[in-house]
Amino acid sequence: MNVFVLTGAGISAESGLGTFRDPGGLWRRFDPMRLATPEAFAREPEEVHAFYNLRRHGVRQAEPNAAHAALVRLESGLAARGGRLFLCTQNVDDLHERAGARAVTHMHGELMRARCTACGESRPWAEELGLGTACPACGRRGGMRPDVVWFGEMPFHLEAIAEALDAADLFVAIGTSGAVYPAAGFVARARGAGIPTREVNLAPSDTAGLFDDARYGPATRAVPEAVDEILREAGAGP
Template identity: 70%
Template sequence: MARTLFVLTGAGISAESGLGTFRDTDGAWARFDPMRLATPEGFAADPVLVHAFYNQRRRDAVRAAPNPAHTALARLETELTSRGGRLFLCTQNIDDLHERAGCRAVTHMHGELLRARCVACGTEPVWHDDLSVETACPACGQRGGMRPDVVWFGEMPKHLEAIDEALAEADLFVAIGTSGAVYPAAGYVAQARAYGIPTLALTLEAADNAGMFESTRLGRASETVPALVDEVLSGRL
């Protein structure tokens, strides 16, 4: 029988690729003020500071390589598709490691670090280079209005309607490497439970919303995710 899996990934899946998390005790928001670096108001007040922060994160993301957890999900997508099923991969991450591992359909609810956005005309070009207050929009030519195409505090996540539709159609919900602290993503487990969908968390440490999951497996994503994929594809889960 064809299966439809909804997989939600967070910073924990990319941590083993060397990309820092946000909400751990040594994460980005423990070391930097998110109100200065990740809000529209912070960008308006000091765009030079915000650009410097995201330019470094963009460089780090480009240097990073997918790990076995990313490649296992790409294998899951390929195999499910060949069997008439579907993997809906929804990520809170703004890196492109899922795509570079081979995933063809990734829903970035918090935007993408390797895209920019013009606040003047709204264009969202692919962008691998640094941004600055001098960067001109390739569409409208205006300078000073190019920003990372990421969702900041106080902004609406992307693709919410498509996410809700996919969750309603799933027969298994899996959260991988998520903190369980950021909404609306942290509420998807409750939504899945309301639909009667089995829920599973794979995480290094119990998430803030761990009590909502029917099952939790603790461990490194590079180990737990390939094991999960093997179970799913063999029909043991």
């Protein structure tokens, strides 16, 4: 059984990382057009760096929760039966990896990586970034940025994502708002291909009507329950 799982900010909320569009979410408190675009970085790099340094600090302080751990169990359980989990996340945190996930596709990039706008070098980066940060590869200062996808930029790995989605036996969206494209369109693509679809979320998403079934509740409860169900369906669990 091949399962495609898409995760969004809701899976990390109980780890203390803010969601984006919910009441009190990051984009209710910060203007994304001032902080999350290439134009913003060109215009106000120090302010953009301050925002992402704050977020990077938050990720370092956060710990994976039971929902992240459940997906690790799903990954190993499917593999033991000759199946595969394709874990695609909209999140820029590293909690899936720290929980033990072996393969994670970050379509919106990774906050704990930095990329040089001059030479394109990308590498792991847990410390602060600023105008004085030199690229380890080319030595240029002022061009290092978070290796994340900003508004107006193309998400990463779209070809691999499309191939994995088309090959899936089940599509599951976890903790997503259903408001951000192209990820919000994955459920329609899956339905068009005849792939069963399932939503696991705190509350119905913007695309809830497109899912075949749903499980609602806090991620630390709903995701482990959903994983148990999938493993039973795959013959890989109790």
